[in-house]
Amino acid sequence: EAQVTQNPRYLITVTGKKLTVTCSQNMNHEYMSWYRQDPGLGLRQIYYSMNVEVTDKGDVPEGYKVSRKEKRNFPLILESPSPNQTSLYFCASSPGTGNNQPQHFGDGTRLSIL
Amino acid sequence: SQQGEEDPQALSIQEGENATMNCSYKTSINNLQWYRQNSGRGLVHLILIRSNEREKHSGRLRVTLDTSKKSSSLLITASRAADTASYFCATAPGGRDDKIIFGKGTRLHILP
Numbered sequence: 204e205a206q207v208t209q210n211p212r213y214l215i216t217v218t219g220k221k222l223t224v225t226c227s228q229n230m231n232h233e234y235m236s237w238y239r240q241d242p243g244l245g246l247r248q249i250y251y252s253m254n255v256e257v258t259d260k261g262d263v264p265e266g267y268k269v270s271r272k273e274k275r276n277f278p279l280i281l282e283s284p285s286p287n288q289t290s291l292y293f294c295a296s297s298p299g300t301g302n303n304q305p306q307h308f309g310d311g312t313r314l315s316i317l
Numbered sequence: 318s319q320q321g322e323e324d325p326q327a328l329s330i331q332e333g334e335n336a337t338m339n340c341s342y343k344t345s346i347n348n349l350q351w352y353r354q355n356s357g358r359g360l361v362h363l364i365l366i367r368s369n370e371r372e373k374h375s376g377r378l379r380v381t382l383d384t385s386k387k388s389s390s391l392l393i394t395a396s397r398a399a400d401t402a403s404y405f406c407a408t409a410p411g412g413r414d415d416k417i418i419f420g421k422g423t424r425l426h427i428l429p
Contacts, residue, residue: 207359253415300414311358
């Protein structure tokens with residue numbers, strides 16, 4: 204089954220404790236992206252990747268890191284999480300170069316930073 | 318900065334009625350997409366419309382695009398309870414496709 208898998212689905216942690224949210228897709232898609240969703244603000248793009256070893260900043264990249272060492276994986280790293288990073292996070296992938304093909308979304312990761 | 322802005326923010330209609338929501342954007346685009354999100358779940362793609370297209374249909378969905386007004390509309394005909402969800406438009410500004418901006422969404426509630 205074609206899917207985008209995020210882990211964990213839920214995480215409660217404390218300020219400053221490094222964490223990684225994994226994202227994996229099994230559709231051989233070139234494009235992958237991370238978004239955060241906050242009430243009243245819609246989805247905002249954090250980082251995206253056009254291909255292996257190619258990443259770029261979205262609208263809200265501060266406090267986040269990403270890597271794309273393999274085509275299928277695109278982890279989101281919070282080196283020193285802070286409470287303002289409490290949010291619902293989505294990973295997505297697309298066969299195109301971004302908005303020229305449909306994106307497939309994961310089920311989301313709800314992060315709470317205390 | 319917001320590229321896509323949907324309106325209304327929320328919409329409640331009776332089952333069987335048609336629902337229309339709009340998206341406005343600020344700069345030139347190549348493509349515009351509409352997505353649906355059921356509460357707290359991942360987004361699901363509905364329709365992609367390219368800048369040289371004016372209208373597109375998919376089942377009960379009809380999307381229009383007016384590049385001169387920088388706006389798009391999503392019409393859901395004969396609404397059903399299962400259409401209750403939030404709807405988002407997505408664009409990529411300046412003729413690029415890589416950096417994607419979503420609007421804040423329209424929350425649609427279908428009343429039985």
